[in-house]
Amino acid sequence: MTINLKQLSEMLGLSQTTISRALNGFPEVSAQTRSRVLKAVRETGYRPNRAAQRLATGRAGSLGLVMPIAAGVDSDVHFGEFLAGLGEEAIKHDFHFVINPSAPEDEAGMVRRLAASGNVDALYIAYVRRDDPRIPLLHTLNIPFMVHGRAVDQSVHDYPFLDIDNTGAFHDATRLLIQLGHRRIGLINGPAHFAFAIRREKGMKKALVENGLPFDETLVHHGQMTDSFGHQVMERLLDGPNPPTAILCSSTVLALGAVRALDRRGLKLGRDMSLIAHDDELPMLKPENFSVPLTTTRSSLRAAGARIAERMISRVLQNGDPAEQELWRTELIVRDSTGPAPRGH
Amino acid sequence: MTINLKQLSEMLGLSQTTISRALNGFPEVSAQTRSRVLKAVRETGYRPNRAAQRLATGRAGSLGLVMPIAAGVDSDVHFGEFLAGLGEEAIKHDFHFVINPSAPEDEAGMVRRLAASGNVDALYIAYVRRDDPRIPLLHTLNIPFMVHGRAVDQSVHDYPFLDIDNTGAFHDATRLLIQLGHRRIGLINGPAHFAFAIRREKGMKKALVENGLPFDETLVHHGQMTDSFGHQVMERLLDGPNPPTAILCSSTVLALGAVRALDRRGLKLGRDMSLIAHDDELPMLKPENFSVPLTTTRSSLRAAGARIAERMISRVLQNGDPAEQELWRTELIVRDSTGPAPRGH
DNA sequence: CAATCCTCTCAAAGCGCTTTGGACGGCTCG
DNA sequence: CGAGCCGTCCAAAGCGCTTTGAGAGGATTG
Structure with missing residues (x-):
């Protein structure tokens, strides 16, 4: 139903070449012809067929x-x-x-x-x-x-x-926690096979080692970055024999679940438990809007x-x-x- | 760099027609030829060019x-x-x-x-x-x-x-709240120009009218479906002269913010304030995981x-x-x- | 044994565009 | 005044595929 180059060229009494050139900004078309073409394009609603364009040029945006x-x-x-x-x-x-x-x-x-x-x-x-x-x-x-x-x-x-810089981000975050006196730090991370998760764990480990602290594998958990997983891990950590005093989260979504677990037990964020989350700046979930605003490593996704x-x-x-x-x-x-x-x- | 039909046809000593037919499952190709073609396709990694395919057929999936x-x-x-x-x-x-x-x-x-x-x-x-x-x-x-x-x-x-059925959903939700004795019901809705938001408001209104209750416009708010907006509206409603005892939310994301506002004031969900949210089944935010599990109108997006x-x-x-x-x-x-x-x- | 029918294959046209390689006037310039 | 040039325009080839219409050869039929 939509018009094509050939039809347009017949309408205008011009060759397809000239119209193509007029449209694609080539210099060898007189100003008058070009404006005639543009006018016709506007009136007919002509749009070049992308598939044909791609076939001819090899690219199509x-x-x-x-x-x-x-x-x-x-x-x-x-x-x-x-x-x-x-x-x-x-x-x-x-x-x-x-x-x-x-x-x-x-x-x-x-x-x-x-x-x-x-x-x-x-x-x-x-x-x-x-x-x-x-x-x-x-x-x-x-x-x-x-x-x-x-x-x-x-x-x-x-x-x-x-x-x-995932390593750097979690290194810095961990160092801050250490400076605040935390010795046992947990990590709620994304799926273990993803490179970002590997690097974040690495950054955390590095900061621990630099400060002569042990790295406790039982405090590290990998999984889907959902509210549920954050909640579940936090519960498990709190129920453990020797719970951490601080937590790193790979996403504010994980933090959402983690914070909920704390709330449920009446633990206060920033006092009973410290938490730093990585913040991708999701518009629906801003760290400053949490009941206790979240310390974050920020980078706009x-x-x-x-x-x-x-x-x-x-x-x-x-x-x-x-x-x-x-x-x-x-x-x-x-x-x-x-x-x-x-x-x- | 990738091979095309012509090259493949030369390799096999077959016409392009035959190969095309073999690939697209036409009956008039002998089984032997077809398997020869398929084998060659596998070995060369040949893939038909989609743009050409579209140009020729008029469709391309x-x-x-x-x-x-x-x-x-x-x-x-x-x-x-x-x-x-x-x-x-x-x-x-x-x-x-x-x-x-x-x-x-x-x-x-x-x-x-x-x-x-x-x-x-x-x-x-x-x-x-x-x-x-x-x-x-x-x-x-x-x-x-x-x-x-x-x-x-x-x-x-x-x-x-x-x-x-947005109207039906919010009608049913509102009716439930009325049956529970609520008389003042608030609505935190999506942007006012969207059809779904219009219908949800309509459903709520209908239930109110059917039960002889007044519709109070000051309890209805439209905006972005974010945590922040939910929080902001809930605060405003609670600060109002005559706060509602129940709230409808157009999304669990809005509910997230609304619930936070309640928590901050020590109000208990389901006792001090009732809330029903529409649930699109976002995997990251399940209503059953809220500190108080949410009553919802559910439909899988x-x-x-x-x-x-x-x-x-x-x-x-x-x-x-x-x-x-x-x-x-x-x-x-x-x-x-x-x-x-x-x-x- | 010729006429007919399948089965399998092919050459060529065409999808709608871009681009190459001229062509055609009208200029300028020596 | 003819050679050369520039500004405009065009015809035709080609991008990689599908599809039409036909043909070659072997099998089947009366």
């Missing part, structure tokens, strides 16, 4: 991402926030994104198919694992890509990524999304970014959920 | 959605959950989706462009307004579409949608996403769905956040 999904698997709150950042930037350059849902176990296959399908200009991957097979795979695939995060033990190093889109797009448009690697430091924001360790410990 | 986005606008937690449902179903049919970010004020324009661009087979719209201009627009656009929700005052009625994908795909594949309209009833799940109205009221 789209970023690809694979979204891990499965019937039983929970969706991730952080995904929406990240997408918002990505979109915010993409819209400036008239890019859209193609989301391919994929079973978690087939992510590598989906990446490969997405790249070969030829309908994305660049690829994005996240939820990086320790030694993520997708990274070497992408290297062989000959398509621009960006990694959100970075692998831990891997021979491949020269790939473009944006990551936050949305800003990361925007930056990643920016870099992918500039690579696609050939404006550089030769495998640049970016590591963002997080901010340690001290609020009321941290306080001196209770006596008797 | 993609659903389009526009995502409202802007620099200052918060991302919506519910979006990710919905997307999960959509993806879960899409993957079964090897569909992907194309997300076009759009400034909220240009959503109609983006819908039009997306339809004309020809790179989606069907369109999805959500965040329906009272009299949403996108619906009549889609009607003229000659592309399959699905509306999540439905408009309120609109001359156009014959479009395919999936909606939940994820299931809605899956169903919408299913219907769009079946329309694209010509398997029917002649403008079918679906209205899902919600379940009223009674937990501990509702109780008899306190005496003295």
